[in-house]
C-alpha cells in the first residue's frame with residue numbers, strides 16, 4: 099500500500115514479502131553499529147521483524163517505518179518513517195538505507211516528505227529524532243531537515259543518545 103510519493107521515490111507499507119530486503123538492511127555494518135542488532139538472521143526472522151515491528155505499528159498508529167522504493171523500477175532502497183515509542187513523549191523519525199544507495203539524496207528526499215506527512219496529514223506539532231552520539235551522517239541529515247539538537251537522553255539506562263526535535 100502506497101503512503102505517498104516524492105519525485106523519485108515511493109513510500110509504501112512493508113509486507114512479509116520484503117523479508118529479503120529487510121534481512122540485508124538490518125545486518126549491514128552501519129545498521130548494526132548505529133541502530134543495533136535486531137537478531138534477524140534468517141528470512142523467517144525478517145518476516146517476524148516486519149510483522150511485529152512496522153506492520154504492528156501501522157495497525158496501532160497508522161504509521162511506522164515504511165519501505166522507500168525507487169519509482170522507476172520499484173527497487174527497495176531503504177526504510178524511512180515515523181515511530182511512537184513508549185520511551186519517548188512524541189513521535190520520532192527514523193531512516194536507514196542500503197549502503198549501495200547512500201549518498202544520492204534518497205534519505206533526504208524521503209525524510210523531508212515524511213516530515214511533511216507528519217505535519218500536514220497527521221497534524222503533528224512536533225517530531226523527534228534520536229541518534230547515537232557518533233552517527234555523523236544521520237546528525238548531518240537531521241540538521242538539513244531542520245531538526246535541532248535538544249539534549250542527551252538515556253533511552254535505556256547507560257545508553258545515551260542525542261535527542262533532536264522540530265516544531266511545526
Ligand SMILES: CC(C)(COP(=O)(O)OP(=O)(O)OC[C@H]1O[C@@H](n2cnc3c(N)ncnc32)[C@H](O)[C@@H]1OP(=O)(O)O)[C@@H](O)C(=O)NCCC(=O)NCCS
Nearest residue numbers: 128132193194195200201202203204205206228229235236
Ligand atoms: C543516515 C543515512 C540514512 C544517510 O543516508 P545518505 O544516503 O547518506 O543521505 P543522502 O544521500 O540523502 O545525503 C547524503 C549526501 O548526498 C548528497 N547527494 C548526492 N546526490 C544527491 C542528489 N541527487 N540529490 C540530493 N542530494 C544528493 C546530499 O547532498 C548529501 O550530502 P551532504 O551530507 O554533504 O549534504 C545513512 O547513512 C544510513 O542509512 N545509515 C545507517 C542507518 C542509520 O544510521 N540510520 C539513522 C539512525 S538514527
